[in-house]
Amino acid sequence: MGLGLCFSGGKDSALAALLADPFFDVTLVTVTFGVTDAAENARKAAAGLGLAHExxxxxxxxxxxxxxxxxxxGYPRNGIQQVHESALEATAGAGFDTVSDGTRRDDRAPTVPRSFAQSLEDRHGVQYIAPLAGYGRATIDDLANELLRIETEPSEQLAKGDYEHELRSVLADEYGDGVIDEIFPEHVQSVVRGRRE
Amino acid sequence: MGLGLCFSGGKDSALAALLADPFFDVTLVTVTFGVTDAAENARKAAAGLGLAHExxxxxxxxxxxxxxxxxxxGYPRNGIQQVHESALEATAGAGFDTVSDGTRRDDRAPTVPRSFAQSLEDRHGVQYIAPLAGYGRATIDDLANELLRIETEPSEQLAKGDYEHELRSVLADEYGDGVIDEIFPEHVQSVVRGRRE
Incomplete structure (x- = not known):
């Protein structure tokens, strides 16, 4: 089955892809607003994983x-959620049998409630899977360390391919640089370079 | 990582095991009350899958x-839930790093809410994973058909290894055969014979 998995170049979506890889024909899908080099960063991470990328x-x-x-x-959660739902809708509309992402058991945002998953499946005639939905933080960290080559850096410095990267840029354009720190808490993010041998 | 996965010999727990198999050292664990040959049926299914069994x-x-x-x-759901939680507690206490089961996104019973999963992890110092928690019914059916050799029969006739099989027997002993049909709706169940090549 052809699987389109929303991919940021970060740890969670990369690990979700590796868990699905033995059972599906995986294509990593990066949605972009085209305002930064986020999609190019994600493409490099996908190449490091040896997986198809769109x-x-x-x-x-x-x-x-x-x-x-x-x-x-005054905080990013609901905005991130909106963009993630738009990303899943776009991926579901792009011709994949199965649509997927890196959402995890313990995530606060974005999340994919069962009601949204079933609605996505029914409206687009696709199947939705979340390979990490049944995995907690400790297990995900252990598997990622075992399977992935990862770099971690403060989120503002990291060249990755997620929504936050582009939304920060749009936010700065519309409201000025000073607003970024008010909305986005500083936190460490990860970017995937490839698989461990 | 050593994974102990609660295993009935049915489709869901077998598929959960196959999804985990590339990433964990899987042992299938059948809990039993020792009142029927349920555990022996599950052992045969585990042998068909080529996985360790306890x-x-x-x-x-x-x-x-x-x-x-x-x-x-007047219905089995809460009783089944109690037995499943006891099975996870027993497996978590048996020395596995990681404990698992075949619960799915769309299941009504048994379920493993995030609060119970986190409590199990904290109290036993284990990790809990539910490989099928992010999979809906249609995807599970497709994957099972692709990966497993399965037989389906009405639940009362099937020689499998799940709680229902034994609980029916205990129920009949305590309350007589007639009560079984009042409590357990007739439904088709599956038993796994092995992997598809």
Missing amino acids: TIELDHAIAVEAIEQMIDD | TIELDHAIAVEAIEQMIDD
Whole structure:
């Protein structure tokens, strides 16, 4: 079965891909607003994993709407959730039998509730799987250390391919650099370089 | 990592084992009350899959308590849930690094809520994974058909190794055969014979 898995170049989506790889024909799908080199960073990570990679461009209005949500809220969670749902919708509409992502048991955002998963499946005639939905943080860290070559850096410095990277850029364009630190807490993120032999 | 996976000989726990197999050192664990040949049926299914198998005997009082719950309720769900939690507790106490089962996204019973999973992990110093927690019914059916040799039969006739098989027997001993049909709806179950080549 052909699987399109939303891929940021980070640890979670890479690990989800490796868990699915023995059983599906995996294509890593990076959605982008085309405003940074995020998709190119994700493409390099995908090449390091030896997996097929595609890019889907999302409408810029989705980024602006997500940013406005974040400004209203004062925190990024709901805006990130909106973009992730748009990414799954776009991937489901791109012709894959099965659609997937790196959401985990203990995630706060983005999440994919069962109701959204079933709605996505019904509306697009696809199947949705979340390979990490039944895995907690400690197991994911152990498997990632065993299977992946990873670099971690503070999120503002890291050249990766996730929504946050691009949304920070859109936010700075629309509201100025100073707002980024108000909305996005500083945290360490990971970028995947390849598989461990 | 050593993984102990609660195994009934049915489709779901067998498929969960195959999804985990590339990444863990899997042992299939059948909990039994020792009142039928359920554990022996599960052992044969495990042999068909080429995976290690162990049996853990649960206290008969757990079966009696579950049966009393089912009689009070008039349906089996809460009793099955109690036995499944006891099975996970017993497996977590048996020395495995990681404990697992075949619970799925769309299951009604047994389920493993995140709160129970985290409590199990904290109390026993183990990790818990549910490989099928992020998979819906259609995907599970497709993967099972691709990977497993399966027989399906009405649940009362099937020689398998799950709790229902033994709980039916305990129920009949305590309350007579007639009560079984009142508590357990007739439904088709599956038993696994091996892997597809």
